[in-house]
Amino acid sequence: MPVSSTHYLFLSLLLFSIGIMGTLMRRNAIIIFMCIELMLNAVNLLLVAFSKIYSDADAQLFVFFIMVVAAAEVAVGLAVIVMMYRKVHSVDINILNRLKH
């Protein structure tokens, strides 16, 4: 069976869903952050596949911009996580529920 766009759609969707599952399942803030990176990459993969199918370079540039935004996001996000670790000595997100009480 030759590879078609549907294959890439399903693969990307599967990776994205795994990312969602990880975000919901884990309590470690760093792992949740990594799952978000995984979801971004799933989208990137699909964009490159579309770029290949329609012979259009624009989609590849979107991937490029997504990578830029992801890098910026990681820089700030990890700084936030390190700050959180300094305050509460844990990366468990369930500790951050003070607004509830």
Next chain:
Amino acid sequence: MLLLNIDAAFVIEKVILISVILMGSLGVAMYATWAERKVSAVMQDRVGPNRAGPFGLLQPLADGLKLFFKEEIIPDRSTQFIFILGPCLAMLTATMTSAVMPWGPDFTMAGRTISLQVADINIGILFVFGVVSLGVYGVMLGGWASNNKFSLLSSIRAASQCISYELAMGISLIALLMMTGSLSMKDIVTQQHGFWKDGYFTWNFFKQPVGFIIFLTCSFAELSRAPFDLPECDSELNMGYHQEYSSMKLGFYLFAEYINMFISSAVISTLFFGGYNFPFMDQVQAAVPSGIFSLICVGALMAKIVGMILFFMFVRWTLPRFRYDQLMKLGWRSLIPLALINMLVTGGVILLTMKK
């Protein structure tokens, strides 16, 4: 074979080339350890290794044999799999870069054009960068898995040093790439053909001296060699990230460092010193058959590489070690702004000369 539509001769040719390059880089790395001892001995007015073989030439073999026969110790509280993975990754990333290096010009043998480059990909330099940026994993994982605070400190130092200096290295290369207009290693070497053309040197060193100095400094830091050998700073960290390693795993780490030195010398020679080009190569090419000409070119590249390796060694045994804050200050406050200015000036010059 129906699946792979590649002819067998091509595969055999590439396999031979890959094994020769691999063996060659291992051999050069092996004798680099010997040369390092001899150089340090000369600079410190000692004799150096002279027992095994004439001039101690068999010393690397003896060292290797010793490492092979040593007892293999895996610390009890270490993460075993990652502990073993560390040196393997270090060795893998050290040898991978040689795939995109053009070691010599094409030559024809038995009616086939044989290329002395494993893969001519159009993003050769980016490939080198990718592999270099992966090189830090071997050190980081090994240091972390040892479960030793000195190893951990050392690996964290190595990682931050590598990431910081990769930036300046990349920016200094952008200036060079703006002049070459291509990322393929083959194109960059071909553009530096010969030595003198149209009233100016063809080698990139003469076009990008500032970029070369930044690149060289950064490669010292990437190799974590003196004066930037903070990850192995024995007065502060006992020994470094490979403190818990013994036997051939330690050998892999030490060896990977020398292979890295060989490869980065090759990259510097290719990017800035014309690769396999040498003065009056056109006259030589006309005089000898293509096979022998290729060999002479490979010899020229090798001579440049050996020169670079010796330079690395001279620097190591002359300069004292930097302090960690000095290292970071140099990288972030001096080299990166300098590289940015170099890039801007290069861009401006290219813009002015293009309008004419």
Next chain:
Amino acid sequence: MDIYSILFWFLSAMAVGCALGVILSRNPVNSVMFLILTFFAISGHYILMNAQFLAVVNIIVYAGAIMVLFLFVIMLMNLNADVEPQKGMMIQLAGVISGGTLFLVVLMGLTTAKSELIDPRSSDIGLISNLGKVLFTRYVLPFEISSVLFLSAMIGAVVIGKKENIPASDKTEIV
């Protein structure tokens, strides 16, 4: 099966398997390594689709920089499987069910999507010269804005990560 399909299925299995490894392994360092392998598989897909530039940039940016930062933070905090917080069974099950539901819903929505065959022959739209031309003509404004974004992110990270100035009198309490 041609070579393209074989590589596609191999890389897909590797990507999905390693992605599952990211969310299932208890040790954060293992998660990081699985994620790096996932990125390698995705880079392999890019090469398969002739996007060499993006493949290498993916490796340099994600595997070479972002994941090193993650590993760095994990090592600094000395996280391992023993201190890894675990959610209760029910919540994990709820996570799997909601993720799986999303998968199924979108899957159903996509069944009617037009299926276009991928041309396995190489094309040159992914080459750097081609991408550069589009980037610096049509997308030059987003490119410049993204550099400003980078700068602000850098400053933001420095400001957040900076240690707050503790008055000299309070220092002893914190130690």
